[in-house]
Amino acid sequence: DAKTTQPPSxxxxxxxxxxxxxxxxxxxxNEYVYWYRQIHSQGPQYIIHGLKNNETNEMASLIITEDRxxxxxxxxxxxxxxxxxxxxxxxxxxxxxxxxxxxxxxLTINP
Amino acid sequence: xxxxxxFPSHSVIEKGQTVTLRCDPIxxxxxxxxxxxxxxxxxxxxxHFVKESKQDESGMPNNRFLAERTGGTYSTLxxxxxxxxxxxxxxxxxxxxxxxxxxxxxxxxxxxLTVV
Numbered sequence: 024d025a026k027t028t029q030p031p032s033x034x035x036x037x038x039x040x041x042x043x044x045x046x047x048x049x050x051x052x053n054e055y056v057y058w059y060r061q062i063h064s065q066g067p068q069y070i071i072h073g074l075k076n077n078e079t080n081e082m083a084s085l086i087i088t089e090d091r092x093x094x095x096x097x098x099x100x101x102x103x104x105x106x107x108x109x110x111x112x113x114x115x116x117x118x119x120x121x122x123x124x125x126x127x128x129x130l131t132i133n134p
Numbered sequence: 135x136x137x138x139x140x141f142p143s144h145s146v147i148e149k150g151q152t153v154t155l156r157c158d159p160i161x162x163x164x165x166x167x168x169x170x171x172x173x174x175x176x177x178x179x180x181x182h183f184v185k186e187s188k189q190d191e192s193g194m195p196n197n198r199f200l201a202e203r204t205g206g207t208y209s210t211l212x213x214x215x216x217x218x219x220x221x222x223x224x225x226x227x228x229x230x231x232x233x234x235x236x237x238x239x240x241x242x243x244x245x246x247l248t249v250v
Contacts (some may be wrong), residue, residue, distance in 0.1 A: 027205070043234065066225050066241030067136070067177065121167065121190060124177040 027111045032129045043128050044112030048092040053115050056087060057122070058096045060107040066077040067110065067124075070096065099111045136160070137194045138242035140226050144234045152214040156159045159208070159228030165189075166209050167229075167239060168201060172222035184207060223247070 028046040035041040040130045043127055048058065057072040071078055071085045073094075086099040110127040138163035141156045158165045168180040180199070181191040194201070199215070201207040213220055223246050227239040 027146050061177075066227075068238065068240040072238065095194075121179040121182060121193070122169075122177075123179070126176060 027113060027125055029109075029111050029125065031126060032131070034049065034133055035079045035098075035101050037103060037134050038100055038130050039130070040047050041101040041105065041130060042095065043096040043109050043111075043130065045096070045100075046093045047111070047113045050091050050113050051115075055114045055115070056085065056091075057084070059083065059110045059112065059113045059122070059124075060105075061110070061127075062104075063105040067122075070109075085110050101130075103132050103134065105133045106130060137241050138226055138228050140224075140242040140245050142245060143243065144246045146250060147216055148248055149218055152212065153216055154249060155211045155213075155224055155226075155247070156200045157209045157226030157242060160230075160240055163228035163230050163240075164206065165229040165231070165239075166203060167227040168209070168211055169193075169225040169227065169241075170222050171196070171225070175222075178210075179224065202212075212223070213247075216247075218249050221247055221249045226247065 036112050055072050055074050058070040059067040061067045063089055071080055071083050073085045087094045108127040108129050112122050145153055147153050152243045162187050166183040169177050171177045179193040180191045181194055181201055182185045183203045186203050200212045223244045225241050225244045227241040229237055231237050
């Protein structure tokens with residue numbers, strides 16, 4: 024699986040959009056971009072995933088660049104409960120399904 | 135619908151003892167995974183079951199760890215004998231499929247294991 028690079032920490036004001044970047048310059052054509060988050064003392068929580076098109080669900084939006092070498096997770100209206108460590112993970116869409124977690128980005132939402 | 139449940143939530147045992155962790159996946163999910171985070175480190179994959187078969191056990195640290203999934207429903211992870219470095223949080227996850235749609239993994243709350 025390709026490696027990802029994320030900033031170790033970010034801050035965002037409550038109510039504003041939180042934009043979390045991720046670089047995955049060695050991503051292969053059959054690898055998807057997944058985002059998970061871990062709120063303190065809980066298990067990781069799935070947020071969203073995509074291959075090459077932008078995706079949106081009730082939690083977030085995922086913007087993938089045309090060359091697929093980077094992506095941005097957008098939380099449109101961040102709340103205090105969005106404070107967590109966010110993980111960007113790339114993996115193939117079929118077959119072996121293990122997730123390779125990096126250090127992630129510790130996002131702090133400030134009141 | 136119940137999520138992934140893990141038992142116990144916390145366990146404190148002495149070095150050399152045996153501990154068994156249990157995971158109940160979401161009903162209907164054939165894929166079950168074990169992960170763990172030891173102190174200060176990243177979350178690491180341990181193994182993956184498809185029904186009752188071990189699909190990938192490349193992350194199992196050594197032969198003191200034994201995972202089973204009899205009948206393809208719940209799974210157990212036994213550590214025998216436990217060592218101090220086994221302390222950490224053990225997560226279980228399940229997913230409906232491994233390809234196409236519905237591949238996202240849903241995680242349990244984890245079992246915090248402390249070996250003293």
